[in-house]
Every structure is written in structure tokens, then in C-alpha cells.
Amino acid sequence: MTADLCAGGESHASVAPVMAFKLALIQRHCAGFDAVAAAAYAATEAARAGAELIVLPELYHAPYFCQTTDPNELDRAEPLDGPSVRAMVEVARQAEVVIAVPFYEKRAVGLYHNSLVVIGPDGARLGLYRKMHIPHDPQFEEKFYFAEGDLGFRPVNTPIGRLGPLICWDQWFPEAARLQALAGAEVLLYPTAIGWLESEKAEVGLAQLDAWKTMQRSHAIANGVFVVAVNRTGVERVGDRSIEFWGHSFVCDPSGVVIAEAGEAEETLFVDIDLTRITEQRRWWPFLRDRRIDAYQGLLSRYIDDEDP
Amino acid sequence: MTADLCAGGESHASVAPVMAFKLALIQRHCAGFDAVAAAAYAATEAARAGAELIVLPELYHAPYFCQTTDPNELDRAEPLDGPSVRAMVEVARQAEVVIAVPFYEKRAVGLYHNSLVVIGPDGARLGLYRKMHIPHDPQFEEKFYFAEGDLGFRPVNTPIGRLGPLICWDQWFPEAARLQALAGAEVLLYPTAIGWLESEKAEVGLAQLDAWKTMQRSHAIANGVFVVAVNRTGVERVGDRSIEFWGHSFVCDPSGVVIAEAGEAEETLFVDIDLTRITEQRRWWPFLRDRRIDAYQGLLSRYIDDEDP
Numbered sequence: 341m342t343a344d345l346c347a348g349g350e351s352h353a354s355v356a357p358v359m360a361f362k363l364a365l366i367q368r369h370c371a372g373f374d375a376v377a378a379a380a381y382a383a384t385e386a387a388r389a390g391a392e393l394i395v396l397p398e399l400y401h402a403p404y405f406c407q408t409t410d411p412n413e414l415d416r417a418e419p420l421d422g423p424s425v426r427a428m429v430e431v432a433r434q435a436e437v438v439i440a441v442p443f444y445e446k447r448a449v450g451l452y453h454n455s456l457v458v459i460g461p462d463g464a465r466l467g468l469y470r471k472m473h474i475p476h477d478p479q480f481e482e483k484f485y486f487a488e489g490d491l492g493f494r495p496v497n498t499p500i501g502r503l504g505p506l507i508c509w510d511q512w513f514p515e516a517a518r519l520q521a522l523a524g525a526e527v528l529l530y531p532t533a534i535g536w537l538e539s540e541k542a543e544v545g546l547a548q549l550d551a552w553k554t555m556q557r558s559h560a561i562a563n564g565v566f567v568v569a570v571n572r573t574g575v576e577r578v579g580d581r582s583i584e585f586w587g588h589s590f591v592c593d594p595s596g597v598v599i600a601e602a603g604e605a606e607e608t609l610f611v612d613i614d615l616t617r618i619t620e621q622r623r624w625w626p627f628l629r630d631r632r633i634d635a636y637q638g639l640l641s642r643y644i645d646d647e648d649p
Numbered sequence: 650m651t652a653d654l655c656a657g658g659e660s661h662a663s664v665a666p667v668m669a670f671k672l673a674l675i676q677r678h679c680a681g682f683d684a685v686a687a688a689a690y691a692a693t694e695a696a697r698a699g700a701e702l703i704v705l706p707e708l709y710h711a712p713y714f715c716q717t718t719d720p721n722e723l724d725r726a727e728p729l730d731g732p733s734v735r736a737m738v739e740v741a742r743q744a745e746v747v748i749a750v751p752f753y754e755k756r757a758v759g760l761y762h763n764s765l766v767v768i769g770p771d772g773a774r775l776g777l778y779r780k781m782h783i784p785h786d787p788q789f790e791e792k793f794y795f796a797e798g799d800l801g802f803r804p805v806n807t808p809i810g811r812l813g814p815l816i817c818w819d820q821w822f823p824e825a826a827r828l829q830a831l832a833g834a835e836v837l838l839y840p841t842a843i844g845w846l847e848s849e850k851a852e853v854g855l856a857q858l859d860a861w862k863t864m865q866r867s868h869a870i871a872n873g874v875f876v877v878a879v880n881r882t883g884v885e886r887v888g889d890r891s892i893e894f895w896g897h898s899f900v901c902d903p904s905g906v907v908i909a910e911a912g913e914a915e916e917t918l919f920v921d922i923d924l925t926r927i928t929e930q931r932r933w934w935p936f937l938r939d940r941r942i943d944a945y946q947g948l949l950s951r952y953i954d955d956e957d958p
Contacts, residue, residue, distance in 0.1 A: 472941050472944060473939050473940075473941060474939065475939065477933075477935070488941065492944050492947075493944070493947070509939065512870070512871060512934070512936050513871070513936065513939075513940065513941075514823030514824075514827065514867070514871055515823075515827075515940065515941070515945050515948060516941075518823065518824075518948060519944075519945070519947050519948065519953070522947055522948075522950060522952050522953045523947070523953040524953070524955070544904075547904055547905075547906055550905070550906075551866075551870050551904060551905045554863055554866050554867055554870060554905055555867050555870055555871065555905075557863050557867075558823070558863055558864050558866075558867030561821070561860050561863060561864055562821060562822070562823055562864065595853075595856055595860060596856075596859070596860045596863055596864075597856055597859075624786075625821070626786070627821050627822065628951075628952070630782050630783065630784065630818065630822075631782075631822065631824065631951070632781050632782060632797065632822075632824070632825075633948075633949050633950060633951055635781060635801050635802070635828075636824050636828070636948055636949055637949065638801075638802070638828050638831055638832070639824060639827060639828065639831075639942075639945055639948050639949075640942050640945055640946065640948075640949075641831060641942065642937075642940070642942055643831055643937070644828070644831045644832040644833070646833070
């Protein structure tokens with residue numbers, strides 16, 4: 341008890357880090373004529389309204405081109421200093437905000453990633469994440485366009501806190517959230533492109549939306565972190581295919597309670613984040629204390645077969 | 650396509666395993682005078698009503714003695730063939746059902762586990778699980794009573810399917826659910842003793858209940874398995890302490906949809922389980938395909954520190 345009180349005393353005596361900030365989720369239709377300029381405008385407006393962290397949807401700068409496998413679409417990829425990132429560097433510097441910028445990264449000819457760069461208030465690149473879990477399902481044919489990320493799950497230190505960037509399909513994998521949390525992430529970011537296929541919406545649309553929220557809320561609970569999901573919105577058509585991106589961007593606190601949620605239209609959602617909630621939550625649900633790391637070896641297996649094949 | 654159709658044909662030609670069964674969750678107040686006999690009666694009634702798998706709450710045979718740390722309570726522990734298990738062996742054999750029986754296991758003098766034994770329709774022991782994640786929080790002082798399990802996460806083959814036994818606090822750890830699923834579990838079982846402290850219920854009671862359900866639903870979604878949570882119910886007092894066990898036992902399908910849920914009173918909840926839902930679900934959400942086992946090494950760490958301490 342005494343030791344505990346002493347440690348607390350020391351901590352209060354040192355310079356306190358920023359423990360609260362205003363967040364803006366830019367939920368947008370991203371398939372318009374000049375998506376980059378439109379998003380830059382929305383981000384600038386959000387910063388003017390007080391946002392200190394701005395998060396954009398997955399591949400914010402382009403239509404969701406993964407509905408088909410078209411080699412011409414590979415030309416959309418850009419280097420780290422390409423126009424889609426540069427536009428946001430400009431916003432970050434002018435407005436002195438942190439921005440999480442998802443973009444289609446060209447790493448070499450024939451080697452592309454679904455990436456996210458975190459830009460600091462001085463325009464500097466604070467961290468890069470390359471989507472680790474890549475889907476490939478009808479109309480989400482991402483394995484054609486994106487190589488699997490090779491940077492692992494690394495949080496990014498920023499002036500407003502330690503962010504854990506992840507992207508879309510990652511949200512279905514508890515491993516990704518856990519690894520970011522174990523590395524110190526306080527706020528998980530999930531820029532997303534998820535929506536309904538016309539064939540599915542009537543029957544399972546609401547269940548899909550609920551499952552999507554449930555998974556991400558579970559990451560908040562299991563890890564005692566904030567979760568921020570920023571989805572696209574609007575219908576995008578490619579030939580006879582279409583996806584209705586469902587919006588519903590949301591933020592949940594470290595107990596999994598949704599503290600803000602957007603509708604299905606374009607919207608900038610503002611949320612006040614109080615990072616001291618993490619300490620409070622982990623006092624009551626000390627899950628990190630009780631993990632059985634001696635018994636988790638099987639998580640590194642594809643499957644645990646009864647016998648060798 | 651052709652190969653796929655052929656494989657389907659072969660499978661249909663072979664002897665089909667049982668793919669559907671009736672499940673009964675025995676939600677009970679377990680602190681009564683003769684908890685074992687009362688639960689045996691309820692289980693027998695459930696079997697008569699057609700249940701083929703019966704699941705009991707955590708430590709079904711005793712008051713929840715972990716509200717305090719009292720060495721005398723250690724005497725409640727029983728060997729594998731003690732009265733709390735034997736009573737259910739008798740029910741299983743007479744009614745020809747599978748029963749998941751949580752009990753306080755005495756392994757040696759001074760070495761006790763929070764365990765679960767699965768009994769087959771012939772009364773044979775099909776599998777043993779020892780709770781792996783042990784809580785220790787105000788009024789849930791389990792580290793005093795239970796050594797950590799050392800059997801890992803092993804599914805149990807039964808005539809009605811492959812069960813993944815887990816217990817209570819395990820439900821907050823995605824690792825436990827994942828490991829059971831990777832080893833082939835089709836139905837995760839979570840006998841539980843969770844409830845409200847008087848000091849918390851008004852303020853955070855509903856949020857706690859919702860978080861509890863959310864976590865377990867997320868295991869169903871992430872792994873494409875059924876989840877069965879069987880909680881205690883009723884108020885139990887020890888001195889000036891009390892817990893109001895909140896009931897709400899439930900089953901969710903592999904998409905995370907709750908298909909049956911009990912109230913807060915004693916209740917036997919019957920649910921028809923169709924295991925073919927697992928195949929259907931994993932076709933659409935093929936998460937097991939896309940896990941990044943090359944990048945999960947950090948899951949075996951307690952924490953991923955910035956630098957060596």
C-alpha cells in the first residue's frame with residue numbers, strides 16, 4: 341500500500357502527459373470526383389472545430405476499387421510522399437493536428453500495400469502501418485491488390501497519445517488488437533470500407549452491422565483501450581456490382597460502451613476522449629494480469645491438428 | 650469448382666455425423682441446502698424433455714465460496730470421483746445424455762482446481778478441463794482457492810459434437826476461445842459465476858452485463874463457433890458481502906446472434922443446435938484462413954516493452 345501511494349506521488353510530481361483530446365471521424369463517400377480535396381476540406385473544417393486527432397476512412401482517396409480484379413487499378417498506388425498523403429500533411433501542418441491517413445501504397449513496381457500513415461502537427465510522419473490481415477471475398481478482392489503488411493503491429497506515439505493503427509479486416513482478429521495493446525496502444529484506429537452487397541442486405545444486413553460493432557467493442561473490453569472505427573459511406577458501383585458502405589462509424593470506451601456513433605450519411609463525428617478511463621477500466625478488469633502466456637503457443641499455429649497430416 | 654463439388658459428393662456418401670442436437674442450460678441458484686440433488690433433478694427433467702447435452706453453472710454444487718478467503722472452504726474440494734461428479738454420472742447414464750459438470754477438484758492436499766468434467770451417455774468421463782485464467786478481484790478471490798489449470802485448451806469429443814470447455818473468467822480472453830477453436834471445438838461452453846456487487850449494480854450493472862455478452866459473442870464471430878454461457882442466479886451472502894448472480898445464460902450462433910437467453914430467475918433453457926451453421930458461417934467469414942501466424946509471436950509475451958527493463 342505504501343509503495344503504491346509513493347509511486348502515485350512520484351507520478352503526480354512529474355510533468356503530466358496530455359490525457360484528453362478531441363477526436364474527429366471523417367465518415368465520407370470516397371468515390372467522388374476529387375476525393376482528396378474534399379476530404380482535405382473536411383479535415384480542415386474538423387480541425388477548425390477543435391479536433392486534435394482526425395481519422396479518415398480506408399483508402400479515403402479513391403473509389404473502393406477492389407470489387408473486381410482489374411490490373412489497371414494498380415496504377416492508383418502512390419509512394420509515401422504521393423498526393424494523397426501530401427494533401428493531408430499540408431492540413432496537419434496548417435491546422436497543427438494529428439491525422440491518420442489511409443492510402444494505397446506503392447512500395448515498388450508490383451508491390452503494393454493497404455497502408456496508413458500517421459502525420460504529426462508539424463507535418464512529420466510519425467508512423468506507418470501496413471494492413472496485416474488481407475481479405476479476399478466476393479467484391480472485396482484485396483489479395484489481388486495488396487501484399488500482406490510486414491511491419492507488424494506497432495503503436496505510434498503522438499502528442500495526444502499512443503495510437504494503434506489497424507485497418508478494416510484486422511478488426512475481425514483479436515490477435516491484432518491484443519498485440520497493439522500489449523505494445524502500449526491506448527486508442528485503436530480502424531479505418532474501414534465495409535458495406536452491404538445488394539444480395540445480402542435484406543436478410544443479414546443488420547446482423548452483419550451488429551457483428552462488426554460487437555467484434556470491435558470486444559477489443560476495447562479485452563484490452564481496456566478506446567476503439568475508433570471510421571467507415572466509408574454511400575453506394576459504389578463497378579459494372580454490375582455494387583457495395584452500399586454502411587457508415588455507422590463509432591467510438592467505444594475501454595469498457596466497450598459506444599460513446600458516439602454516426603448514421604449512414606456523410607458526417608464528421610466529434611468525440612472527447614479521456615485517456616484516464618483506461619486506468620480506471622483496467623483497475624476493475626485486470627485482464628492483462630491474468631493472461632496465460634505459458635499456454636498460448638498454439639496461437640502461432642494455423643490449426644492444431646489431431647495428428648500430423 | 651470441380652474439385653469442390655467432388656469433395657462435397659464424397660462427404661455426402663460417407664456416414665454423416667450427428668449435426669444437430671438439443672441443448673439444455675441449467676441456470677440455477679447453487680447455494681441451497683442440497684444443491685447437488687436439486688441440480689441432478691433438474692438435469693434429469695431436462696433429459697426427459699429431450700436434451701442431449703446438459704450444461705451446469707460454475708461450481709454448481711456449492712455456494713460461491715470465493716467471496717472471502719477462508720481456509721475452511723478448501724474442504725469443499727472433491728476428487729474426480731467425488732459426490733458432485735458421481736451424481737451427474739448417474740444422471741448421464743440413466744438418461745443417456747452428455748453432461749458438462751463443473752466442480753471443485755481436489756488433486757492433492759493443498760492443490761485444488763476449478764474444473765469441469767464432461768460425462769458421456771454411458772457415464773464415462775470424456776474429458777477434463779481445469780480453468781486456465783483465474784481471477785482475483787474483490788469478492789472473486791479465486792487465486793486463493795484454485796491453482797491455474799495445466800491441461801491447456803483441449804476440446805472434448807462427444808457423440809453430439811466436439812465441445813470446448815472453458816470456465817467463467819476465461820470468457821474475457823480471446824486467446825482461450827481461439828485455441829479451443831483451432832483445436833476443433835464446435836461449441837464453447839462457459840459455466841459461469843458472475844453477478845453484481847451491491848455497490849456497482851445501479852451505476853454500471855447493465856454495462857457489465859452487456860460487456861459480458863459482447864465478449865462471448867465476439868468469440869463466436871471470430872471463430873465461427875457456437876457459444877454457450879450458463880450462469881448462476883440469485884443472491885448469495887457471506888457475512889456483510891453479497892453477490893447478485895445475474896443469470897442471463899445464453900447461446901449464440903457462429904455469427905454471434907443470440908438465439909436463446911434466460912432471464913434472471915432459475916430456468917432450464919432449451920436450445921436446438923444445428924452444427925451445419927458453422928460451415929455456412931465460415932464460408933462467408935473465413936477468418937481462420939487469414940490469420941497472420943508469422944506475426945503473432947508477441948502474444949506469448951506478458952507485455953511488449955519499448956526497451957528491456
